[in-house]
Amino acid sequence: MTVTHTSAPAVKGPSDGDRPPGRSRLLAGIGGQNISLVGALIVVLALFGFLNDNYLSLSNMQVIAEAATITGLLAVVQTVVIICGGLDISVGSQVGVASVVSAMVFTSTGANTLAGAAAAIGVGLLVGVVNGVVIVYGRVNPTIATLAGLAAYKGLAQLLSDGRAQGYVLNDDTFVFLGRGKIAGLPVMVWILVVAALTVHLLLKHTDIGRNLYAIGGNDTAARLAGININKYLVFVYALIGVVAAVAGILLTARTGSGQPTSGSEGLELKAITAAALGGCALKGGKGGIGGTLLAVALLGALENGLTVQGINTFWQNVAQGALLVIAVVIQQRRSGERAVGLPH
Template structure:
C-alpha cells in the first residue's frame, strides 16, 4: 500500500510543478533546449563558459528593457522608443564623462535624468494628449547580470504581491472597470512610462560601459523589437491584463542564445531580424488562439 501512495505523491508533485511553470514557460524551456543542442552540435565552442558569458552580457540590456516593456504591456500600453532612449542615455553618459572629467557618477546621473525626463514626457503625451502609445513612443559582466537579476526580482515582487501590481493588471484587463473601482489610471500610466525611461537609461549606461563609447541610436537599434518580442513570447498579452517576469526572462534567454548561434554561424543580421519578427508574429498568433478570439475575416 505504501508504494502506490508514494508514487501518487510524486506524480502529484510533478503535476503541481508543471502547473506552476505554466504551458507558456514549458514551451520556452523546450525551445531553449532545442536551440542549445542544435548550435552546440554545429559549433564545439557554443556551449563553452566564455560564450555563455558573452550571451549573458548581451542579453542583460535586452532583458532590462523586456522586463519594463512587460509592465507597460500588462497595463495595456506599448513603448517602441526604448531603443532610442538607450541610445540617448548612452551618448549623454559618455559626453558628460568625457567633457567634464568629473568621473563616472555624474555621467550616470545625467543619463538617469534624461531617462526620467523622456519617460515622463512619453507618459504625459499619452495621458493628456490622448495619443496612441505606439505613435507617442516612436517620435563588467557579473555586475551587469546582477543588475538584471535585481530589477527582475523587484518588478516581479511589485507585480505579484502589491496593490500597485494588481492595479496594473486591472488597468490592462479592463480600464473602464478599473476607473470605476477608483484606480487613478493616468497616474499609473505616467509612472509606468517614467519607469521604462529610468531602466532604459540604466541600459544605456551599461551599453556605454560594455562598448567603451557612447552608442547613438544606430548602436541600439532593434532593441525595441527584441524587448517587445521577449514580452510577447513570455506570455504578456499585447492587449493588456496578462504577463509575468519569469516568462519574459526565459524568452530573453531564448532570443539571446538564438541570436548568438546565428551570428556564430555567419547568418546575416537582416535574417536575424526576420527570425525575431517571425517569433513575434508567432507569439501574437498563439495568444489569439489561446484567447479564443475569431481571426479577422474568417467565419465563426
C-alpha cells in the same frame, strides 16, 4: 483601495480530493507558455552545441548573458507597460540618448562617473514622463506616441553627438567594472538584470501597485470605477521605462567604451517587444510575467549568438525575430479563442 486581477474570472481551486498529483501541480505552476520556452531553449542550445563545440563553453555562455542584458532590462519594463495595456516603441532610442548623455557629461566634467550616470538617468526620467504625459493627457494612442518618440529621440541622440560615438570611458574604473567586471563569477551586467527583474517581479506579484496594473490592463473601465487613478499609474510606468532605459544606456556605454547614438541600441525595441510577447504577455493587456519574459530573452540571445557563431548573415536574425513575434501573437490569439480578422464567427 486594493483591486484584484480582472483580466480573467476567478476560478475556484480544487478540493483536496480533486487536487492533481505533485508533478501536475508543478507543471501548472510553471505554466504551459514557460514550459514551451524551456523546451525551445533546450533545442536551440542542443542544436548549436552540436554544430559548434565551443558554443556551450562557459565563456560563450557568458557572452550570451552579457549580450542579452540590455535587451533583458528593456524587456522587463516592456512587460510592465504591456500588462497595463500600453506599449513603448521608443525604448531603443531612449537607450541611445542616455548612452550619449552619460559619455558626454562624463567627459565634460573631468571624468566624473556619478555626474554622467545621474545626467543619463535624469534625461531618461524626463523622456519617460514626456511619453506618459503625451499618452495620458494628450490622449494619443501609445503606439503612435512612442513611434513618434522613436524618431524624435533617435534624432536627439544624433544631434547631441553629431552622429558619432562620444567620449571614452574605459579609463574609468567604475565604467570598466560595470561593463567587464564580475561578481561571484557572473558579469556585473547580469547581476544588474537579475536585481531589476526580481524587483519588478515582486512589484507586480506582491504589491497593490502590481495588482492595480493588472487590473488596468484587464479592464480599465472597471479599474477606474474601483477608484484606481489610471492616469497616475500610466505616467509612473512610462517614467519607469525611461529610468531603466537610461540604466541600459549607461551599460551600453560601459560595454562599448563610448556613448553610442544608434549603434548597439537600434532594434532593441523589437527585441524587447518580441521577448515580452514570447514570454506570455497579452498585447491587449492584463496578462504576463517576468519569468516568461526572461526565458524569452534567453531564447533570443541563444538563437542570435548561435547564428553568429555559425557565420549566418546577421540579416537573418531580424527575420527570425520578426517570425517569432508573429508566432507569439498567433499563439495568443488561438489560446484566447478570438476569431480571425475578417472571418465570420
